[in-house]
Amino acid sequence: MKRTKQPWMAADDFGRSLPRGVGINLLVRDVALMEAFCRDVLGATIIYADEDFAAVQLLGSVFMLHADHSYSDNPMRGTVTGVEVRGAGLEIRLYGSDPDTVEALARKHDHIVLSGAVDKPHGLRECHIVGPDGYIFVPSLAIGG
Numbered sequence: 001m002k003r004t005k006q007p008w009m010a011a012d013d014f015g016r017s018l019p020r021g022v023g024i025n026l027l028v029r030d031v032a033l034m035e036a037f038c039r040d041v042l043g044a045t046i047i048y049a050d051e052d053f054a055a056v057q058l059l060g061s062v063f064m065l066h067a068d069h070s071y072s073d074n075p076m077r078g079t080v081t082g083v084e085v086r087g088a089g090l091e092i093r094l095y096g097s098d099p100d101t102v103e104a105l106a107r108k109h110d111h112i113v114l115s116g117a118v119d120k121p122h123g124l125r126e127c128h129i130v131g132p133d134g135y136i137f138v139p140s141l142a143i144g145g
Helices: 011-017 031-040 099-108
Strands: 025-028 045-049 053-058 061-067 091-095 112-119 124-130 136-142
Touching: 025 031, 031 045, 031 053, 031 061, 099 112, 099 124, 099 136
Parallel strands: 025 061, 091 136
Antiparallel strands: 045 053, 053 061, 112 124, 124 136
């Protein structure tokens, strides 16, 4: 671990505090870089962050970022070793997030816009943004809703 400050709560307390449902954990090369993307582009609130870990609140959900080095004894470590772009085939869909705003912020912060905001036949306006480690985020709003 590279952590230089005291965590805001013990890891086991945080784990027990998570609600039932689906959770996302992203393994990242640099927590600070992905934290800034989540905050500055996606509009997330950072609950806590240090060099090893971040807890992020976005659209009523909480997800986590873990630095690669913090997973040294975890079986997932081998899945990202040497991988340039992560999350192949995974879309992190952000329902209720304005795609036009996110696209503009992504461009402002020099992130890759894979596809700009457009109305889709399935009733959503959406865009595809590439985050710092190659994960694809898809903010979307219902058309006419």
